Amino acid sequence: MSSPRVGIYGFTGCAGDQLMILNCEDRLIDLFGAVDILSFAMAKSDNKDEELDVAFVEGSISTEEQLEHLKNIRSRAKVLVAIGTCACWGGPQAMKLEEGGFEKRYKGVYGDAKIAVSKALEAQPVDAFVKVELKIPGCPIDKTEFLSAVSKIVAGRHPYFYKFPVCTECKWKENLCILLEGKFCAGPLTKAGCGAVCPSHNIPCVGCWGPTDDLNVGAEYKLLIEKGYSPEEVTRKITKFSGAEVAKLMKGLELKDMEAKK
Ligand code: SF4
Numbered sequence: 001m002s003s004p005r006v007g008i009y010g011f012t013g014c015a016g017d018q019l020m021i022l023n024c025e026d027r028l029i030d031l032f033g034a035v036d037i038l039s040f041a042m043a044k045s046d047n048k049d050e051e052l053d054v055a056f057v058e059g060s061i062s063t064e065e066q067l068e069h070l071k072n073i074r075s076r077a078k079v080l081v082a083i084g085t086c087a088c089w090g091g092p093q094a095m096k097l098e099e100g101g102f103e104k105r106y107k108g109v110y111g112d113a114k115i116a117v118s119k120a121l122e123a124q125p126v127d128a129f130v131k132v133e134l135k136i137p138g139c140p141i142d143k144t145e146f147l148s149a150v151s152k153i154v155a156g157r158h159p160y161f162y163k164f165p166v167c168t169e170c171k172w173k174e175n176l177c178i179l180l181e182g183k184f185c186a187g188p189l190t191k192a193g194c195g196a197v198c199p200s201h202n203i204p205c206v207g208c209w210g211p212t213d214d215l216n217v218g219a220e221y222k223l224l225i226e227k228g229y230s231p232e233e234v235t236r237k238i239t240k241f242s243g244a245e246v247a248k249l250m251k252g253l254e255l256k257d258m259e260a261k262k
């Protein structure tokens with residue numbers, strides 16, 4: 001039986017997820033042995049644009065050229081997996097997505113300069129453009145979660161990711177809650193999977209794993225306002241990593257109206 005044919009691609013992001021795959025160290029040989037990696041520009045030079053069983057895509061999509069490449073990958077792949085917060089949710093570069101005003105912001109940075117590379121688009125997550133079968137969260141992804149997901153995907157099974165927030169992992173570790181000290185912690189809104197590594201070192205969670213399932217943005221927003229944070233600061237911090245997704249929910253909850261009334 002032939003090995004599953006895999007491609008690993010990177011768009012707008014820090015390339016940390018691809019680096020994390022390379023950082024699998026002793027497991028990397030098992031990974032490269034279990035699948036046939038046809039394309040992985042960060043790791044090999046003989047890359048091929050052929051039919052794929054699974055494509056892993058890192059980064060948000062922020063130019064027309066990237067969009068064409070993404071569509072080409074999608075047309076060749078049976079399964080497309082978004083890896084990391086930028087691919088899954090847009091990342092920090094998508095935190096203003098729901099506010100509009102991209103043209104104005106673009107002009108503020110580049111003025112009338114002629115950009116020769118490719119026309120810029122407002123950065124958006126991969127599933128804003130093509131169908132995505134699976135999202136592996138993290139900033140960067142966790143190698144244990146990644147390898148577990150790969151082993152299940154190649155076996156034709158669906159990987160499992162936690163559906164609860166970082167707070168659950170934080171409580172498993174019996175940490176004192178940082179929110180009770182009045183510090184800004186995004187744990188209640190953020191998908192578990194990192195092992196609550198930041199609050200376990202008394203550092204507030206900034207939400208880098210992306211939004212958890214069934215998140216209650218309104219409750220966290222209200223709590224932080226009660227603790228004395230300004231609406232602008234709360235909005236900025238809770239859209240920082242989960243950008244596109246949380247901003248949509250905030251809009252739905254009409255929290256901007258709440259801001260105006262305060
Ligand atoms: S410290 Fe943060 S992650 Fe831990 S329980 Fe409190 S809010 Fe949740």
Ligand code: SF4
Binds near residue numbers: 166199205208
């Ligand atoms: S605790 Fe929060 S900020 Fe820290 S790694 Fe986990 S998700 Fe990211």
